[in-house]
Amino acid sequence: MLSFENVTIRQGDFSLAANWQAAAGGRIAVIGPSGAGKSTLLNAVAGFIPLKSGHIRWDGQPLDGLPPGKRPLSILFQDQNLFPHLTVAQNLGLGLDPSLRHVNTAAVDRALERVGLEGLGNRRPAALSGGQQSRAALARALLRARPMLLLDEPFAALGPALKAEMLALVEELAGPALVLMVTHDPEDAQRFSTHTVLVADGIAASPAPTDALFANPPPALVNYLGA
Numbered sequence: 001m002l003s004f005e006n007v008t009i010r011q012g013d014f015s016l017a018a019n020w021q022a023a024a025g026g027r028i029a030v031i032g033p034s035g036a037g038k039s040t041l042l043n044a045v046a047g048f049i050p051l052k053s054g055h056i057r058w059d060g061q062p063l064d065g066l067p068p069g070k071r072p073l074s075i076l077f078q079d080q081n082l083f084p085h086l087t088v089a090q091n092l093g094l095g096l097d098p099s100l101r102h103v104n105t106a107a108v109d110r111a112l113e114r115v116g117l118e119g120l121g122n123r124r125p126a127a128l129s130g131g132q133q134s135r136a137a138l139a140r141a142l143l144r145a146r147p148m149l150l151l152d153e154p155f156a157a158l159g160p161a162l163k164a165e166m167l168a169l170v171e172e173l174a175g176p177a178l179v180l181m182v183t184h185d186p187e188d189a190q191r192f193s194t195h196t197v198l199v200a201d202g203i204a205a206s207p208a209p210t211d212a213l214f215a216n217p218p219p220a221l222v223n224y225l226g227a
């Protein structure tokens with residue numbers, strides 16, 4: 001269970017509040033206008049931004065003070081962050097051991113297989129297509145087997161068919177992890193998530209059932225959707 005307890009996050013003049021919980025295994029979209037604070041919310045969970053007030057907890061344990069690498073989560077950004085000078089397998093290995101000294105190569109091979117990249121571990125990322133790079137980055141995140149997966153528009157650069165395929169793959173492979181996914185595409189939210197957090201006007205709202213939210217959108221969502 002992820003809990004935001006009277007959380008306030010500040011970045012310069014910008015302020016964002018959150019006060020809600022999300023259960024393990026949930027699939028949650030994070031949607032809202034540009035600059036509303038979607039990335040800020042994820043970055044606070046990941047430990048890249050300190051809280052101004054309140055607490056973020058996982059299973060009751062406060063995450064405050066835990067450095068990003070020690071938090072119970074993996075994070076995937078749009079630019080995928082694959083290191084160009086390392087092979088795909090080494091990039092995956094970094095998810096297990098940043099020194100690459102004690103990597104379980106069988107686990108890396110299994111992860112490559114799960115995302116459909118069997119046999120491509122020796123290539124450099126540049127020798128993969130965009131879709132394959134996304135799969136490799138997802139495999140690295142999943143290999144860490146952390147209880148939370150934070151996705152910040154990771155597939156925004158992919159075409160619609162490939163993006164749909166990646167979302168299905170996340171849904172299939174994330175298993176018991178709680179997934180929070182920032183997206184600008186309402187269709188992604190509807191396809192992927194059971195609940196959606198609307199970030200607008202300085203508030204990250206409680207996760208609302210996605211279908212009901214889009215069927216009867218509050219004014220901030222109507223403005224955002226331009227409907």
Ligand SMILES: Nc1ncnc2c1ncn2[C@@H]1O[C@H](COP(=O)(O)OP(=O)(O)OP(=O)(O)O)[C@@H](O)[C@H]1O
Nearest residue numbers: 011012013014032033034035036037038039040041
């Ligand atoms: N380092 C910073 N210092 C001051 N303000 C910042 C900093 N980083 C971000 N902000 C501000 O925080 C607000 C939220 O930014 P954030 O990137 O979280 O928005 P977002 O909803 O993810 O936007 P987008 O959809 O465009 O990616 C913005 O107003 C932004 O200008």
